[in-house]
Amino acid sequence: MPTERAVNPVTGGSLLADRAYEEMKGAVLANRLRPGDSLSVPALAVQMGISRSPVREAVQRLIHDGLATHVPHRGAVVATVDLEDVRQLYTVREALEGLAARLATERLDATKVAELRALLEEHERLVASGYDEQRHIEMDMAYHRLIREVAGNTHLSAALENIHGKAHLALHSLWRSPEAARLAVEEHRRVFAAMTAGDAEAAERAAGEHIRRLRIRLSQAVAAGPEPRPDRSTVRPLPEEAAPES
DSSP: OOOOOSSOOOOOSSOHHHHHHHHHHHHHHTTSSOTTOBOOHHHHHHHHTSOHHHHHHHHHHHHHHTSEEEETTTEEEEOOOOHHHHHHHHHHHHHHHHHHHHHHHHHOOHHHHHHHHHHHHHHHHHHHHOOOHHHHHHHHHHHHHHHHHHHTOHHHHHHHHHHHHHHHHHHHHHOSSHHHHHHHHHHHHHHHHHHHTTOHHHHHHHHHHHHHHHHHHHHHHHHHOOOOOOOOOOOOOOOGGGSOOO
């Protein structure tokens, strides 16, 4: 049977390592490359249609980001979710997302209010229409990303982006039912209500409480272990001659 493609071809040109990194990172965050999957440089190079050197550099960047790890005698693999690490990440995220909501409240304007409302309404429609794990994750991330953007603090955004990447690995353990998405939307609504009321302190509390509740749900989901998924082929090691060496 043909293997499912986890990453897409990368077009030629400059900055191939950057393009390979973005494609592979996207595959990890979209769960096309799942925790424990091999990050075989030859196999990934074949799938992306490029030489191994930029792929090798991209894999090292994923390791640096905490999205991958090096396993002795096996090589690089997508990082797995560690329960204690999840707790620590979300403890920090609780404080930082609260700060982001506070700062965003102070800078909120009519345009951003409309964008936040549109995101919430789209997420509510998604919850009502049925279960779609990947879309729920995308909507959740987009909401928090927009609040960070409105907050206008580059250092805070950078810190949260770093945390978000690794914490994102755990999200696929969380979105197992429409109930998880419904709770997230309700909590997002509380943050939005406080922000549009101009109450920065209430917005900070609501955002922090949302992440605290999310941390609890994530801890419970991760502790319960992953649900069985249909088998599918992932990136597999290929013979050394399968991809061109640069």
